[in-house]
Amino acid sequence: xxxxxxxxxxxxxxxxxxxxxxxxxxxxxxxxxxxxxxxxxxxxxxxxxxxxxxxxxxxxxxxxxxxxxxxxxxxxxxxxxxxxxxxxxxxxxxxxxxxxxxxxxxxxxxxxxxxxxxxxxxxxxxxxxxxxxxxxxxxxxxxxxxxxxxxxxxxxxxxxxxxxxxxxxxxxxxxxxxxxxxxxxxxxxxxxxxxxxxxxxxxxxxxxxxxxxxxxxxxxxxxxxxxxxxxxxxxxxxxxxxxxxxxxxxxxxxxxxxxxxxxxxxxxxxx
Ligand SMILES: NC(=O)c1ccc[n+]([C@@H]2O[C@H](COP(=O)([O-])OP(=O)(O)OC[C@H]3O[C@@H](n4cnc5c(N)ncnc54)[C@H](O)[C@@H]3O)[C@@H](O)[C@H]2O)c1
Numbered sequence: 001x002x003x004x005x006x007x008x009x010x011x012x013x014x015x016x017x018x019x020x021x022x023x024x025x026x027x028x029x030x031x032x033x034x035x036x037x038x039x040x041x042x043x044x045x046x047x048x049x050x051x052x053x054x055x056x057x058x059x060x061x062x063x064x065x066x067x068x069x070x071x072x073x074x075x076x077x078x079x080x081x082x083x084x085x086x087x088x089x090x091x092x093x094x095x096x097x098x099x100x101x102x103x104x105x106x107x108x109x110x111x112x113x114x115x116x117x118x119x120x121x122x123x124x125x126x127x128x129x130x131x132x133x134x135x136x137x138x139x140x141x142x143x144x145x146x147x148x149x150x151x152x153x154x155x156x157x158x159x160x161x162x163x164x165x166x167x168x169x170x171x172x173x174x175x176x177x178x179x180x181x182x183x184x185x186x187x188x189x190x191x192x193x194x195x196x197x198x199x200x201x202x203x204x205x206x207x208x209x210x211x212x213x214x215x216x217x218x219x220x221x222x223x224x225x226x227x228x229x230x231x232x233x234x235x236x237x238x239x240x241x242x243x244x245x246x247x248x249x250x251x252x253x254x255x256x257x258x259x260x261x262x263x264x265x266x267x268x269x270x271x
Pocket of ligand 1: 014016018021023042066067097148194196199200203
């Protein structure tokens with residue numbers, strides 16, 4: 001079912017790697033709702049992934065950009081406006097990567113070069129994207145910028161490693177830049193704190209299978225899927241949420257406010 005919520009709107013979608021990616025589902029859903037956009041990802045991801053399939057399906061062009069490179073981002077934002085024929089209404093930042101996680105370094109044994117690189121990719125890139133949009137005055141009034149995050153920014157999930165710190169930083173950037181984008185350009189900036197989701201990035205977290213089923217049993221509504229996240233993001237890109245800004249919005253089936261569930265109690269009750 002579609003409601004044409006994004007008819008006439010133009011955007012940039014970062015982070016669609018394959019059909020499991022949250023950004024992939026979001027692109028498909030935004031397209032159904034009438035939005036048009038350019039897709040972007042790091043050059044290496046473009047070689048490894050299947051983004052062209054998505055581009056074809058959604059009549060989009062793909063512009064490579066490493067989200068840590070100001071030069072790439074400046075080129076991306078300028079080109080996106082050219083291709084789409086005007087300023088941008090929505091942006092999805094769906095990017096995350098920890099080198100410490102990838103290389104199996106424990107949180108207490110970090111390699112700080114990895115830490116810095118992961119922080120740049122996963123958190124500072126959000127600031128870089130917004131700074132370029134802001135300086136090029138590329139956003140339309142009442143536009144909407146969304147980044148994806150995880151609850152490890154508030155509570156400890158040991159195997160989430162340094163991504164927890166990156167997400168805390170990312171959420172802070174949303175508030176800080178959200179102030180200036182709101183005041184100066186009437187643009188809103190939010191983060192969505194999503195349930196564990198089986199994607200390439202998600203499955204990289206140690207013990208992911210146990211983790212995702214625990215979250216599911218702890219959430220009164222069950223885990224939010226990638227498609228659920230895409231649907232929620234569409235509402236934030238639409239004109240129905242114009243005054244929502246500088247928020248970290250939990251999209252997790254109720255997990256974040258649940259102390260314990262009946263299923264978890266039963267799993268720990270000795271008969
Ligand atoms: N999967 C989960 O359990 C989960 C839960 C909450 C939040 N998130 C967040 O959702 C977002 C999307 O992740 P996903 O789960 O769809 O996984 P994914 O692996 O499909 O997407 C991550 C994307 O980041 C891109 N990326 C990495 N380095 C980049 C760089 N230098 N420049 C540009 N792009 C780069 C990758 O190419 C990939 O497309 C991430 O921010 C992730 O932390 C995921």
